[in-house]
Amino acid sequence: MNKIQEFNELHSSKEMLFLGNAWDLLSALTLEKAGFKAIGTTSWGIANSIGLADGEFIEFDRHLGIIKTITDHVKIPVSADIEAGYGDDTETIVDNVLRTADVGVAGINIEDSLKKQKGLREISEHCNLLSKIRTELDHHGYKDFYINARADTYFQKDNPLMETIDRARSYVESGASGIFVPGVTKEKEIKEMALNIDAPLNILSLPGLTNCNKLKELGVRRFSFGNALSDIMIDYLEKNTTRLLEYKDTSHLYEY
Numbered sequence: 001m002n003k004i005q006e007f008n009e010l011h012s013s014k015e016m017l018f019l020g021n022a023w024d025l026l027s028a029l030t031l032e033k034a035g036f037k038a039i040g041t042t043s044w045g046i047a048n049s050i051g052l053a054d055g056e057f058i059e060f061d062r063h064l065g066i067i068k069t070i071t072d073h074v075k076i077p078v079s080a081d082i083e084a085g086y087g088d089d090t091e092t093i094v095d096n097v098l099r100t101a102d103v104g105v106a107g108i109n110i111e112d113s114l115k116k117q118k119g120l121r122e123i124s125e126h127c128n129l130l131s132k133i134r135t136e137l138d139h140h141g142y143k144d145f146y147i148n149a150r151a152d153t154y155f156q157k158d159n160p161l162m163e164t165i166d167r168a169r170s171y172v173e174s175g176a177s178g179i180f181v182p183g184v185t186k187e188k189e190i191k192e193m194a195l196n197i198d199a200p201l202n203i204l205s206l207p208g209l210t211n212c213n214k215l216k217e218l219g220v221r222r223f224s225f226g227n228a229l230s231d232i233m234i235d236y237l238e239k240n241t242t243r244l245l246e247y248k249d250t251s252h253l254y255e256y
Helices: 003-010 025-034 043-049 060-073 090-102 123-139 161-173 187-196 212-217 228-247
Strands: 017-022 039-041 078-081 107-111 146-150 178-181 201-204 222-224
Touching (some): 003 146, 017 025, 017 228, 025 039, 025 060, 043 060, 123 146, 146 161, 161 178, 161 187, 187 201
Parallel strands (some): 039 078, 078 107, 107 146, 146 178
């Protein structure tokens, strides 16, 4: 079984897929050692690790190089967060997806947000993109490559539930393997999505939305924590470096 097949099976097993989010090789190896069955990169965490903000400010080649370093050294499947595709046109985005597949990932996250202005891609436009991505992946030997289509409706719409379901259904018909809805927190809405979307539903961890077992009961198939772990690590580093200068003492570095 190859990594793509393995990753697909993790979305249909009895256990919900709890995806560990990594931003560099050390974090990826640590997640693998801890027992996570698969890794998803976090674009936010990767950007922060090199001093940039999220939002496709990192050059794609550099981003891809970090992803490749991870896939070259871990044995478990890796899904790459490529934001909105790092391109202004369909051809560039499709090419970037193929290049990402070539470095050994089993899937991608791709979102429907616009990067140079507020708003979402029109449904028809995003469906056309997903369809072309799926076609080209199949033609290049990446059958069943996992396309996790991220709907950013909960970040940009006032009453997003019905549009989220409409978009999700259209995305699945256009070749998406799963649907990712970050920002949703109401259990009733999560359950309604799971019942009305014919594909694995991925939910993002947020304060008050943290328990895998509870989400599994609601019909969620995949749960990820995005940049939350990398944010804690950055905060820890900042607090300890500040303390070093403040007290001119290194004793606290050995307390753990």
